Amino acid sequence: MATALTLRPDLQHIAAQIPAGTRVLDLGCAEGDLLAWLQAHKNVRGIGVDVDVNSIVACVEKGLNVIQADLETGLQSFEDGSFDYVVLSLTIQAMHNIELILQEMLRVGKVGLVTFPNFGFWENRWQILLGRMPVSETIPYEWYNTPNIHFCTVHDFARLLGKLGMQVEQQIVLHQGERVEFWPNLLGSLALVQFSPAQ
Template structure:
């Protein structure tokens, strides 16, 4: 796909792209239509693969010039060898995984570094909606309680404790609101959250 036909990335995907060095080997489990990998191939000459469960999204990946295989992340990443990738990206998906801890460990088995993003449940708008007597619905949580694929809500501290438990080092954390980085009270004022993590040396 030529550069001219690529759509601009969403702000959250652009932040992830900015973290990935040119020429990297990238795995994107839950890659959707392959927009991130297509951008990285064109602009940063990466080599990489997507993993996606939805057949229609696999078709979109092919149309976007992205190599993708159909697979269920809950089964792990056994088809990929240890240390095969520089970056493994899991964007807005980890909260929908049943085996959250295992997929995080698998990402850092096959990759030198993992990039994980998720909606921060501690965001002030979520808290207000809970006080009003109902589960939050927002731009980063666009589902009602009865049809959501999300099963493991967390806040910044929850994810960081999971990392510490498993000997995983947080390299960088960014929390955003409406495309802008939040530095003051990020657990209250920001969603979504972005993490770069790696195994402790």
């Protein structure tokens, strides 16, 4: 089973937000490290979803419940309110229909948790000022081979949630695994946003 030390910093922060004994859907779960840790340490009941066959095999080898599916088509396999938390980590920037997946997350779950690279990070701005597309720790690809098709800032994401009738419950902005409290949209390279339907 995965331990706390094997989780990426963003996954550690996600794990900290999820209470014990809850129902969790992990979208784009990759090799299932987060779900494995949550099941081992917080007794969650979880299901992973990923499109990659190798990721599915890795999850099955960990004893996880996992489904192979393309998130772009929505979450029709799941009934309304099936989960307490729905997680989408470092995947949303590579999706075509972001509005659909956010709506689907709150259809099947009570709370959504999303992480994404913050394009407003000062190093990204500096590289654009120098005439180059940014390449960084959280955006490690060149412009010609990146799977990322949508870049946004912390502020952009909050505005989209508002447009969709959703609200930010909690926002954590990180750089190299450490929380950024001062000017997070400028000094943070990775954002974690917990959101729910607007009241």
